[in-house]
Amino acid sequence: MTHYLNRTIKSGLFLAVAFAAITALLVLALRWIDPPSSAVILTWELSSDRKARQQWRSLENISPNLQMAVIAAEDQKFSRHHGFDFASLQKALAENRKRTRGASTITQQTAKNLFLWNGRSYLRKGLEAWFTLLMETLWSKRRILEVYLNIIEFGEGVYGAEAAAQAHFGTTARHLSASQAGLLAAVLPNPIQMSASRPSPYVRSRASAIHRQVQQLGGRRYLQAM
Known part of the structure; x- marks a missing residue:
């Protein structure tokens, strides 16, 4: 025995x-090789039997307007934390124990979307934490943001900044305006139910709030300090 x-x-x-x-x-x-896809994208393609819209773009070819908009909307402490925002997590748990997405950092979201599956199991959360630690240790903040912006969902079958810019505004990720970037960031909590190209009053209001938060963070100076 x-x-x-x-x-x-x-x-x-x-x-x-x-x-x-x-x-x-x-x-x-x-850290150097651009991932050709992600776990979330592959899952969508398998379930829908369709090819997702996604085109990889380097961070230099993604408008700083969108970079700042997603930081303002999703993770304002992105440049300062080491993968986890425990203060936001405690606040989210105190407000509603079933709603903790707002406490997920950009690094955590990237880890989940790139490597894992949707769900609330302890196993998935543990793996998410592990990959988050690895990414924060081995990647720069700019690389984390670059991967995030290339795999995040902006609509059904629309993943990444380039596909989103083309699908919603008929432009490129590099030429997104501050207004367009704010609308894209505003739909991230639920890109299936909300649309950047056909924004509801709520999406417009949220986009305006994101624009104000970008200014409070210092705009492009925030990116230069990362």
Whole structure:
């Protein structure tokens, strides 16, 4: 019995170390290699039997207006935290224990969308935390933001800044105006029910609030300090 228990412990430790090493190497490689897709995009394509709209763009080819809009909307402490915003998480839990999305940082959202699946299991949250730590350790903030902006959903089958700019405004990610960027960021909580190109009064109001928050954060000076 003791021998069997020791073997089980050793096997478990080996698997844990192997998983940690493999995932760390994967995340390290993606510091330089642009991921061709993401777990969330592949899941959508398999479930819908359609090809998602997505075109990779470097951060330099994504308007600073959109970069700042998503930071203002989703994670205003992005440049300062190390992957987790515990103060926002505590606030979200206090307000509504079932609604914690607002406490998810851009790094956490990127980890989930790139590597994992939708759901609320402890296993998925644990893996999300692990990949978040790896990304914050091995990637720059600019790389995290770049990957995020290329895989985030902006509408049904529309992923990433370039596809969103074309689908909603007939322009490119590089030429998005502050107004267009605000509308795109405003729909991120629910891009299926809300539309940037056909904005409801709520989306317009939220976009205006995002614009004010961008100004409070310092606008493009915020990006230069990252």
